[in-house]
Amino acid sequence: MATAQLDPAALSDLARTFRGELIQPVDATYDEHRKVWNGSIDRHPALIARCAGAEDVIAAVRLARQTALPLAVRGGGHSFPGHSMCDGGVVIDMSSLTGVSVDPETRTARAQAGALLGQLDSATQAHGLAVPAGIVTHTGLAGLTLGGGIGWLMRKFGLTVDQLLSVEMVTAGGEVVRAGEDENAELFWGLRGGGGNFGVVTEFEFRLNPLGPEVLAGPIFWPIEESPRLLRFYRDWIADAPDDLMTIVIHRKAPPLDFIPAELHGKLVVAVVACYAGSIDEGERVLRPLREFGSPVLDLCAPKPYLEHQAMFDPTFPHGRWYYMRACDVAELSDQVIDITVEHAMRIKSPLTAFPIWQMGGAVGRVPDDATAFTSRGAGHTFNLTSVTEGPEGFEEERQWTRDFWSALAPHHMGVYVNFLMEEGEERVREAYGPAKYDRLKALKREYDPENMFRLNQNVPPD
Numbered sequence: 001m002a003t004a005q006l007d008p009a010a011l012s013d014l015a016r017t018f019r020g021e022l023i024q025p026v027d028a029t030y031d032e033h034r035k036v037w038n039g040s041i042d043r044h045p046a047l048i049a050r051c052a053g054a055e056d057v058i059a060a061v062r063l064a065r066q067t068a069l070p071l072a073v074r075g076g077g078h079s080f081p082g083h084s085m086c087d088g089g090v091v092i093d094m095s096s097l098t099g100v101s102v103d104p105e106t107r108t109a110r111a112q113a114g115a116l117l118g119q120l121d122s123a124t125q126a127h128g129l130a131v132p133a134g135i136v137t138h139t140g141l142a143g144l145t146l147g148g149g150i151g152w153l154m155r156k157f158g159l160t161v162d163q164l165l166s167v168e169m170v171t172a173g174g175e176v177v178r179a180g181e182d183e184n185a186e187l188f189w190g191l192r193g194g195g196g197n198f199g200v201v202t203e204f205e206f207r208l209n210p211l212g213p214e215v216l217a218g219p220i221f222w223p224i225e226e227s228p229r230l231l232r233f234y235r236d237w238i239a240d241a242p243d244d245l246m247t248i249v250i251h252r253k254a255p256p257l258d259f260i261p262a263e264l265h266g267k268l269v270v271a272v273v274a275c276y277a278g279s280i281d282e283g284e285r286v287l288r289p290l291r292e293f294g295s296p297v298l299d300l301c302a303p304k305p306y307l308e309h310q311a312m313f314d315p316t317f318p319h320g321r322w323y324y325m326r327a328c329d330v331a332e333l334s335d336q337v338i339d340i341t342v343e344h345a346m347r348i349k350s351p352l353t354a355f356p357i358w359q360m361g362g363a364v365g366r367v368p369d370d371a372t373a374f375t376s377r378g379a380g381h382t383f384n385l386t387s388v389t390e391g392p393e394g395f396e397e398e399r400q401w402t403r404d405f406w407s408a409l410a411p412h413h414m415g416v417y418v419n420f421l422m423e424e425g426e427e428r429v430r431e432a433y434g435p436a437k438y439d440r441l442k443a444l445k446r447e448y449d450p451e452n453m454f455r456l457n458q459n460v461p462p463d
């Protein structure tokens with residue numbers, strides 16, 4: 001594919017001071033560095049600027065401004081629609097900046113913007129501490145945090161953004177700003193859910209929470225035929241669940257793994273994956289009714305290191321497969337929602353498709369909605385209708401399954417988490433924030449990025 005050419009003078013100007021690596025289409029590592037997590041994304045940027053520090057970010061932002069080329073910003077490369085890679089433009093790639101430092105005395109951590117969740121978790125768990133973040137260790141901390149950050153610990157401690165103390169960012173004008181409650185408070189509000197709209201974040205500062213190191217966690221599986229009854233039981237069982245408990249329901253075809261009985265391989269199953277972040281004994285008591293419900297075919301819920309549980313989903317969502325996703329929040333698992341869910345789960349074709357239904361609530365819902373730009377605090381559950389194939393074969397059919405499922409749930413939609421949007425247009429981004437927050441984000445956008453340089457994201461245009 002033809003790629004746009006960078007102005008050679010602008011490029012050599014950048015190369016004079018740039019400490020990181022500048023990668024162009026002619027370079028041997030170009031293909032490696034333009035790959036993102038979602039294998040269905042195949043884009044060819046003119047330049048990948050692998051930054052080694054904030055000065056590099058400033059210089060790369062200036063180059064993008066000067067050349068007026070499209071600008072993408074890459075953290076962990078896990079954007080479902082592939083926003084962190086562009087055709088013919090400049091990619092500011094933060095993935096070499098993975099430092100995490102922990103201060104156990106003040107229970108705070110600083111993380112550079114290229115860190116992955118697994119790197120943050122290992123550094124904090126070394127001190128028995130944790131930042132609630134996502135459920136796959138190879139996800140980028142930056143993109144996840146800027147959208148909100150939901151995961152196993154959110155019902156106990158809140159979202160990832162609820163732990164943020166401050167953020168350092170390079171603006172579209174190439175200025176470094178710090179945002180926290182005490183400085184640039186409005187920007188700090190917008191960064192907690194508003195995504196990459198306002199600049200390139202170089203560092204996050206988080207409050208830490210005591211955790212583990214062991215949690216009671218893992219999946220319990222039932223045959224798909226039990227799903228209608230199980231989901232109704234589950235709905236009632238979680239109604240008064242303690243905040244220490246977080247669960248995700250998964251429907252999929254059982255993969256051919258050693259620990260799964262051979263007779264289940266390839267058969268549709270339903271699993272409730274639990275993580276109890278309090279005492280193990282208490283967790284055993286809370287989880288007992290679920291484990292005794294119906295006829296589970298496999299129960300892998302056991303005390304284990306939190307770090308081990310965090311990596312559980314890594315093999316389910318590896319790099320390079322083709323992924324498509326539509327998402328929605330719902331208030332509750334009503335009978336209609338359950339019926340739609342089971343009906344569509346039965347139609348899964350791909351052996352790789354697995355769709356999570358997240359249990360929300362707890363500490364997430366107790367933060368006032370207008371405290372941060374994140375907007376799904378009132379949701380009962382978040383559906384990720386993810387279709388997965390090894391490559392292009394069968395992808396279109398599986399995508400249609402996702403779209404049909406999403407449309408069937410439409411009467412029950414109550415919003416969407418911005419990090420689970422695909423390329424769905426401005427109206428959907430507006431819907432994700434609601435009109436009042438969307439206007440507030442627009443005002444911030446006018447202040448920090450009036451020309452919309454940072455538009456390869458869930459974009460909030462300035463006008």
Ligand SMILES: Cc1cc2nc3c(=O)[nH]c(=O)nc-3n(C[C@H](O)[C@H](O)[C@H](O)COP(=O)(O)OP(=O)(O)OC[C@H]3O[C@@H](n4cnc5c(N)ncnc54)[C@H](O)[C@@H]3O)c2cc1C
Binds near residue numbers: 136149196458
């Ligand atoms: C396998 C998988 C598991 C996931 N699990 C969870 C989960 O458990 N919880 C959850 O909340 N979300 C989850 N997500 C969604 C995830 O939060 C988003 O995909 C997020 O964008 C990933 O961040 P990233 O840095 O890896 O992405 P990237 O693709 O690198 O970046 C995505 C966007 O974030 C912005 N961005 C990235 N870095 C910066 C920066 N330094 N400064 C400014 N903007 C930046 C840019 O707009 C960029 O386009 C998951 C996604 C995947 C693919």
